[in-house]
Amino acid sequence: MSLVEKLQHLLSANQVSANQSVLEQHSKDESYHHPVLPDAVVFPESSDDVVKVVSYANENGIPLVPFGIGSGLEGHVVPVKKGISLDMTRMNRVLEVRPDDFLVRVQPGVTRKQLNEELRRYGMFFPVDPGADATLGGMAATNASGTTTVRYGAMRDNVKSLQVVLPNGTLIQTGSLTVKSSSGYNITALFVGSEGTLGVITELWLKIYGLPEKTVAARAEFPDIASCVRASTAIVGAGIMVARIEFVDAHAMAVVNAYKQTEYNLTPTLFLEFRGSDKSVDSDVELAKEIAIDEGCTSFEFDADEESRNRLWEARHSTAYAFMQQHRGLGHMATDVCVPLSKLPEAVTRASELCEKYQLRWAMVGHVGDGNFHTSLAVDANDPEDLGRALKYNEELVYHALELGGTCTGEHGVGLGKKKYQEKEHGPAIEVMRAIKGVIDPKHIMNPGKLVDKE
Numbered sequence: 001m002s003l004v005e006k007l008q009h010l011l012s013a014n015q016v017s018a019n020q021s022v023l024e025q026h027s028k029d030e031s032y033h034h035p036v037l038p039d040a041v042v043f044p045e046s047s048d049d050v051v052k053v054v055s056y057a058n059e060n061g062i063p064l065v066p067f068g069i070g071s072g073l074e075g076h077v078v079p080v081k082k083g084i085s086l087d088m089t090r091m092n093r094v095l096e097v098r099p100d101d102f103l104v105r106v107q108p109g110v111t112r113k114q115l116n117e118e119l120r121r122y123g124m125f126f127p128v129d130p131g132a133d134a135t136l137g138g139m140a141a142t143n144a145s146g147t148t149t150v151r152y153g154a155m156r157d158n159v160k161s162l163q164v165v166l167p168n169g170t171l172i173q174t175g176s177l178t179v180k181s182s183s184g185y186n187i188t189a190l191f192v193g194s195e196g197t198l199g200v201i202t203e204l205w206l207k208i209y210g211l212p213e214k215t216v217a218a219r220a221e222f223p224d225i226a227s228c229v230r231a232s233t234a235i236v237g238a239g240i241m242v243a244r245i246e247f248v249d250a251h252a253m254a255v256v257n258a259y260k261q262t263e264y265n266l267t268p269t270l271f272l273e274f275r276g277s278d279k280s281v282d283s284d285v286e287l288a289k290e291i292a293i294d295e296g297c298t299s300f301e302f303d304a305d306e307e308s309r310n311r312l313w314e315a316r317h318s319t320a321y322a323f324m325q326q327h328r329g330l331g332h333m334a335t336d337v338c339v340p341l342s343k344l345p346e347a348v349t350r351a352s353e354l355c356e357k358y359q360l361r362w363a364m365v366g367h368v369g370d371g372n373f374h375t376s377l378a379v380d381a382n383d384p385e386d387l388g389r390a391l392k393y394n395e396e397l398v399y400h401a402l403e404l405g406g407t408c409t410g411e412h413g414v415g416l417g418k419k420k421y422q423e424k425e426h427g428p429a430i431e432v433m434r435a436i437k438g439v440i441d442p443k444h445i446m447n448p449g450k451l452v453d454k455e
Helices: 003-010 020-025 047-060 112-120 136-141 187-191 225-237 250-260 278-294 306-317 319-326 341-358 384-403 419-426 429-440
Strands: 040-042 064-067 084-087 094-098 103-106 159-165 171-173 200-207 214-221 242-248 269-276 299-303 331-334 362-367 372-379
Touching: 003 040, 003 047, 020 040, 047 064, 047 084, 047 159, 047 200, 064 136, 064 200, 094 112, 103 112, 112 136, 136 200, 159 187, 214 278, 214 306, 225 242, 225 269, 225 278, 225 341, 242 250, 242 306, 250 306, 250 319, 250 362, 269 278, 269 306, 278 299, 299 306, 306 319, 319 331, 319 362, 319 372, 341 362, 341 372, 341 384, 372 384, 384 419, 419 429
Parallel strands: 040 084, 064 084
Antiparallel strands: 094 103, 103 200, 159 171, 159 200, 214 269, 214 299, 242 269, 242 362, 331 372, 362 372
C-alpha cells in the first residue's frame, strides 16, 4: 500500500492528494529557493486529524512540514526531505471571541484579514500585519510582525496560548489566558517562531484590541535615505504613539508607481499612521511633522479619510509584489536584518552602498520604527554569477547587522535562507536550541533541514 493510500485510509480520500499541481503548490513559497515536491499533501480538518497524521509520521519516520498559504520568503515550507506537506487551510474557523478579555481563539488556517472581518462587529481588531494575508498559524510559526510592530509588537507579543501537537502525537496547551503568569517555563514563546520544527499548531489564543476613535495616515518626503531614517528614529524617540512608520526608498516608489498607477515623487519617503483619540492624534501629527521638518523633510501630507489611508497603505503593502512584477521570471530574495534603532541610519546607508557595489536589481523598504528593513533583490537562481552577487550582498549585510548588535532576521524567519547564519549569531546558545529540538523531536521528522539542524 502506498503512502497516499495509507493516509487516505487514516483520514479520508478527499483529505489526501498526490495530484501533480497540488504537489507543486506545496513545494515552494514566495522565495527564490528551489522547490522540492512532497510525497503527499494532507488537509486535516480537526486537531484529531493532525494527531493521527503526526503520530503516523513519527511511527514511520516520515518527514512532515506544516503549510499555511505559502507566503513565506525564506523557504520554510519547502519539504527538503520530501514526505508529507500538512496543509492547515481547512482548519479555518474563528472559534471564540472574548471582547471583555480582549482575546480570540482561532484555528491555524484563519487568515489575518478573515479574523479582522469577524472582529469588526465587536469593535475590535488584531494588529499584526505582515502585508500578505497569511494564516495565523503560519504567522505564529515564524513570529511574523510587520507595519504595526512599533506600536503593538510581533506575534510573540500577541499570542497568549497555543494548542500544539507534538511530534509523538501528544496534544498540549502551552499557557493560560491570564494577563500575567509566573508559573513554569514560557513554552508558548518557544513554539512561536519555531517554524514548524517542534510541533504543529492547531489552535491559537490571540490578544485583540479596540478600534481607535481616530486614525490619520501621513507621507513625509526627504532628500536622502539618511535624513529619512534619522527622522523615523527621532519620531519614535520623542515618545509619539505612532502606529506605523515605514521607510520606502526611491527605487521602491518607482515600482509602486508603475504597478499601482500612482504618481508619488521618487524620493526616500516615510509612510506613517497615528491612532487614538481625536485630540491626541492631532497633537501627535503636528509634533511628528515638526520633527520631520527638523530632519530635512521636504513635504509632509496627511489623510484622515479611510479611502485615502487605504490607498496609501495598499501602495506600501504592494511594494514586494510590484517589484516582483517588474522583474518577471526572476526569483525574489528579501533581506531581513534588524538592528538597534540608534544604528539604523548607518545600517540602511551601508545596505544602499552595497547594492551599488554588487550592481543588483533592488528596492528597499523597512519597518524603521523597530529597526527592521528589507532589500528586495531580483535574482536569477539558475545563474551562478547573478545569484552569487546577491548572496554575497546578503552576507555582508547580515555580518554588518550582527556587528551592530542586530539579527539576521527581524520577521521573515530563518527557513533555508538564514540557516547558515545561526551559529555566528547565537554562538554556544545554538547547542541549547539543538538540545531542545532533540528532546521534543528525537526522530527529527518535523520540518527537517531547517532552523537549527546541522545538515
